[in-house]
Amino acid sequence: MRKLLNEELNRKSLEEFKLATKTPIVIVLDNVRSLNNVGSVFRTADAFLVEAVYLCGITGTPPNKDIQKTALGSTDSVSWKYFKTTLEALEVLKQNNYDVYAIEQTQSAIMLNDFKPDKSRKLAIVFGNEVKGVEQAAIDASIGVIEIPQVGTKHSLNIAVSVGVVTWDLFQKMI
Numbered sequence: 001m002r003k004l005l006n007e008e009l010n011r012k013s014l015e016e017f018k019l020a021t022k023t024p025i026v027i028v029l030d031n032v033r034s035l036n037n038v039g040s041v042f043r044t045a046d047a048f049l050v051e052a053v054y055l056c057g058i059t060g061t062p063p064n065k066d067i068q069k070t071a072l073g074s075t076d077s078v079s080w081k082y083f084k085t086t087l088e089a090l091e092v093l094k095q096n097n098y099d100v101y102a103i104e105q106t107q108s109a110i111m112l113n114d115f116k117p118d119k120s121r122k123l124a125i126v127f128g129n130e131v132k133g134v135e136q137a138a139i140d141a142s143i144g145v146i147e148i149p150q151v152g153t154k155h156s157l158n159i160a161v162s163v164g165v166v167t168w169d170l171f172q173k174m175i
Contacts, residue, residue: 006043009150014076014077014136015056016121017046017049017077019042019079020033020049021049022023022049022050022051023048023049023050023051023170023171023174024051024121024123024172024174025048025050025051025122025123025124025125025167025174026050026052026053026054026090026093026098026102026106026122026123026124026126027041027044027045027050027052027053027054027124027125027126027163027167028053028054028055028086028090028093028124028125029041029053029054029055029056029059029125029127029159030056030057030059030126030127030128030129030134030135031056031057031059031084031086031128031129031132031135032055032059032060032127032128032129032130032159033058033129033130034057034130034159035060035064035066035067035167036066036067036069036160037070037096037130037158037159037160038059038060038067038070038071038132039066039068039069039070039071039074039160040071040077040160040163040164041053041071041073041127041160041163042062042067042070042075042078043070043071043072043074044163044164045078045123045167046074046077046078046162046169047073048167048168048171049086050077050078050167051079051122052078052080052081053078053079053080054080054081054082054089054093054114054124055080055081055082055083056082056083056084056086056088057079057083057084057085057086057109057154059082061080062075062080063075067073070160078150080093082124084140086135086137087127087137087138087141088144090124090138092167093124094141096122097121097122097124098118098121098122098123098124099118099121099122099124099143100123100125100126100141100142100143101115101123101124101125101126101142101143101144101145101146102125102126102128102134102138102139102142102145102146103125103126103127103128103134103145103147103148103162103166104128104133104134104139104143104145104146104147105138105140105147105155106145106147107149108145109144109145109146109147110144110145110146110147111146111147111148111149112146112147112148112149112165112166112169113169115169115173116144116173117170117173117174119173119174123168123170123174125167126138126142127147127159127163127166127169128159130158130159131133135143144168148165148166
């Protein structure tokens, strides 16, 4: 088995990416403090043609060298917006007919493997702060909560890993 060369990967140009039909998902970052995590989220969003990333509260924004270190240019391909608060972002999303789900551990969360998105609807998925998770007000503003099933001792994943797991799962279910 031979490793593929970069030119064999059929990567989209920046212009092709901008014109491509996007996966109807907006990733919302609720007060994410690590700029490296933010950059990783942009790379995941690029990989799955996500519609946009919404950066809220203390979440850092491009251009920033620490974001760029992990984003590797994906801040140029992926659309993004900054909102002073997560609730402001969620209100805009709801006004534009997105179904908003928080990714968190709550009493009535739906396990990711059991979640079946309505393919006719657009999704917004809210990921929270590395320590505090998704703020309760954002959970209350969501129509539901999705939990990533975990069976180890920590029941906690890095936010960039969580975004990758959830986005991949939803991408597969929505295409």
